[in-house]
Amino acid sequence: QVQLQESGPGLVKPSETLSLICTVSGGSVSSGSYYWNWIRQPPGKGLEWIGYIYYSGSTNYNPSLKSRVSISVDTSKNQFSLKLRSVTAADTAVYYCVRNLLDCSGGSCYPRKFDYWGQGTLVTVSS
Amino acid sequence: SYELTQPPSVSVSPGQTASITCSGDKLGDKYACWYQQKSGQSPVLVIYQDIKRPSGIPERFSGSNSGNTATLTISGTQAMDEADYYCQAWDSSTVVFGGGTKLTVL
DSSP: OOEEEEESOSEEOTTSOEEEEEEEESSOTTOTTEEEEEEEEOTTSOOEEEEEEOTTSOEEEOTTTTTTEEEEEETTTTEEEEEEOSOOGGGOEEEEEEEEEEEOTTSSOEEEEEEEEOOOEEEEEOO | OOOOBOOSEEEEOTTSOEEEEEEOTTGGGSOOEEEEEOTTSOOEEEEBTTTBOOTTSOTTEEEEEETTEEEEEESSOOGGGOEEEEEEEEETTEEEEOOOEEEEEO
C-alpha cells in the first residue's frame, strides 16, 4: 500500500524559509509513472496546488508561487521536498504531499489523478 | 489564469440526488476530477477522467463533463456523504482546483 508522510517544522517565522519533506513508502519516486506534488490548504479555505516534480528532476510550479518555491527529489531516500521562501502569515496552511498518476499509454505521458495523499501537516507562520 | 467555479454550498435530503457543478471555459475539452474531503481528513479521489470511479468508491457517485460544465452526481445520498467536494482540472501543465462545495445532508 502506498503511503506518503509529510515532516518538518510546524512553526516558521515570517520572512524565513518553510521546508518540508515527504517520505514515500510502498512506491518509488524514481518511477516514471508519477508526478510528486505539494498541495496546501489554508485553515477553512480551499485547496491550492503548489507544484510537482518528476523523477527526472523536472518541475512545474503554480505561477502565483513560482518566484518563492522549489521542489527537489532524493531518490536514494525515496523522498521529495518543498522549500517556500520569504513566508508570511498567508502561507499558514495544511501542506499535503500527493502522488499524481500519469497515463503514458499513448507514447506521451499525461497526468490523470491525485490518487494518494499524505495526512497533511499544519505549518503556522508566526513570530 | 484558468478558473473553476463551484457553488459554495448544496443541500440534499437523505436518499435524494445531489448534483454539484463545476464551471470553466471549455472545461469539456479537459478531464475533470472530483475529490471528497471530510472534516479533518485528507481529500479522497471520487471521480477521475470525468466519469471513472476509483475502486472502493460507491456506485452512487458518478460524473459527467460537457461544454463548460462538469457535474458530480450522488444518487441516493447518505449522511456519510456530507463533506466538501472539489473539482480539479489541468490547464497548460498546471493544476487548477475549484473553490469547493460544502454538501449538507439534512
